[in-house]
Amino acid sequence: MKYVSTRGSIAEQSFEDVLLSGLARDGGLFVPEAWPNVTPDDIRALAPLRYTEIVTRIVRPFIEVELVSDSDLTRIVEQAYSGFRHSEIAPLQQLDEDTWVLELFHGPTLAFKDFALQLLGGLFDHVLGMRGERLTIVGATSGDTGSAAIEACRDRENLDIFMLYPEGRVSEVQRRQMTTVQSANVFNVAMRGTFDDCQDLVKAMFADHALRDSLNLSAVNSINWARVMGQTAYYFAAAAKMGAPDARLSFVVPTGNFGNVYAGYVARQMGLPIEKFIVASNRNDILYRFFDQGDMSITNVEPSLSPSMDIQVSSNFERLMFDLMGRDGAAVTAAMQAFRAEGSLPDAARLSADARSLFLAQRLDDDETLGVIRSVHEDTGMLIDPHTAVAVGAARKTPSDGTRRIVLATAHPAKFPDAVEKATGVRPDLPSHLADLLVRPERAETLDNDFGTVRDYVCAHASARTTS
Numbered sequence: 001m002k003y004v005s006t007r008g009s010i011a012e013q014s015f016e017d018v019l020l021s022g023l024a025r026d027g028g029l030f031v032p033e034a035w036p037n038v039t040p041d042d043i044r045a046l047a048p049l050r051y052t053e054i055v056t057r058i059v060r061p062f063i064e065v066e067l068v069s070d071s072d073l074t075r076i077v078e079q080a081y082s083g084f085r086h087s088e089i090a091p092l093q094q095l096d097e098d099t100w101v102l103e104l105f106h107g108p109t110l111a112f113k114d115f116a117l118q119l120l121g122g123l124f125d126h127v128l129g130m131r132g133e134r135l136t137i138v139g140a141t142s143g144d145t146g147s148a149a150i151e152a153c154r155d156r157e158n159l160d161i162f163m164l165y166p167e168g169r170v171s172e173v174q175r176r177q178m179t180t181v182q183s184a185n186v187f188n189v190a191m192r193g194t195f196d197d198c199q200d201l202v203k204a205m206f207a208d209h210a211l212r213d214s215l216n217l218s219a220v221n222s223i224n225w226a227r228v229m230g231q232t233a234y235y236f237a238a239a240a241k242m243g244a245p246d247a248r249l250s251f252v253v254p255t256g257n258f259g260n261v262y263a264g265y266v267a268r269q270m271g272l273p274i275e276k277f278i279v280a281s282n283r284n285d286i287l288y289r290f291f292d293q294g295d296m297s298i299t300n301v302e303p304s305l306s307p308s309m310d311i312q313v314s315s316n317f318e319r320l321m322f323d324l325m326g327r328d329g330a331a332v333t334a335a336m337q338a339f340r341a342e343g344s345l346p347d348a349a350r351l352s353a354d355a356r357s358l359f360l361a362q363r364l365d366d367d368e369t370l371g372v373i374r375s376v377h378e379d380t381g382m383l384i385d386p387h388t389a390v391a392v393g394a395a396r397k398t399p400s401d402g403t404r405r406i407v408l409a410t411a412h413p414a415k416f417p418d419a420v421e422k423a424t425g426v427r428p429d430l431p432s433h434l435a436d437l438l439v440r441p442e443r444a445e446t447l448d449n450d451f452g453t454v455r456d457y458v459c460a461h462a463s464a465r466t467t468s
């Protein structure tokens, strides 16, 4: 498989290039040059398979065999999902007559990001081992991605990971999911500053080319193609279990950066018959305005009960735009430049009209979200987290079209206990493997918000230094 950039001005790349570089050098995002084809019989054959066998089949065409052999891929995939706490990995629960919930929160950090990041960590480690290289991963987190990235990188032979978080500004559960990891290659940095300060420090490290080269710096950010690929598999697994290709299905996806719903679009382009995607937003509703009203204008980000969706510019949306614009990289470049300069996407009405045959959108505010958590609990006894609730609410607002709807449950309710308790009066318990989280010893270095201080700390502890 070869990959092209959504901005169209660099040569085709291999999976290896795409995995290690993340963002394309022309500022675009990588996408496969063509979609691998999965036939209706291939889909029927998935139904009896174990989850990991489905992943192996779905991701195989995206990765060169010379880079990852069949037996290595099987081993990497088995290992990626070995830490999940449910035997089915991604179980389905029926919610009402035409709605099912796909539970994507049984991974080590209780959110769906584990699906992609656990696989990404294994692929990184394998490819670096083949190249005889080490990598230093640096990241900034306001809470959620940090722990998933740390769990994906801990104890890997060829990686070190440094995670910067704003001291005193992440929840105790989120902090402890990072700081209680005792692996020698994990470094938590509590910054005396805000999340934006953390992000600026990470950007400054990448901008220092000497540092970047000597430490072989990398990121595990949400635009890496391998993350999208790792998420595509659960659309196939869930659809096959629900009777695809012989059943009419749609997916409802709580959306922030558009990575999760785009992975579903990839499954559909590969041949999985999905009739509709319902894109669910909270009060940060730029995607709702695009799909529903044909307008894509940036407004301020407002905090909500579903913080992982508090985003205005959804980075993965550019991948869909590339297809909506006929894979014309020059047109995407011009549109993205205008969007950044003017805060509004030119031609949004026309693009939206084309997209609407496949994508519907809904938005929920915090009160509606709490109402959904409450009513689901009253009707079924099930506790759902606020992100999942936005999606269940979006499904309920969308008139029935005769399809069976699969709602993606992206976080465990115990990750957002305050909202769940406020809605239901019940405080969800952490699963047993995390029950002692609040008493485990923590490990973090507290540093001043100063580039030199952070750089020296990373240099002193990273083992990737090629110059030493």
Ligand SMILES: *Cc1c(COP(=O)(O)O)cnc(C)c1O
Pocket (backbone or CB within 6 Å): 111, 112, 113, 144, 254, 255, 256, 257, 258, 259, 260, 261, 308, 309, 387, 410, 411
């Ligand atoms: C990251 C995240 C989302 C948003 O997913 P995108 O791929 O960014 O659209 C939704 N819910 C939870 C719990 C998340 O962590």
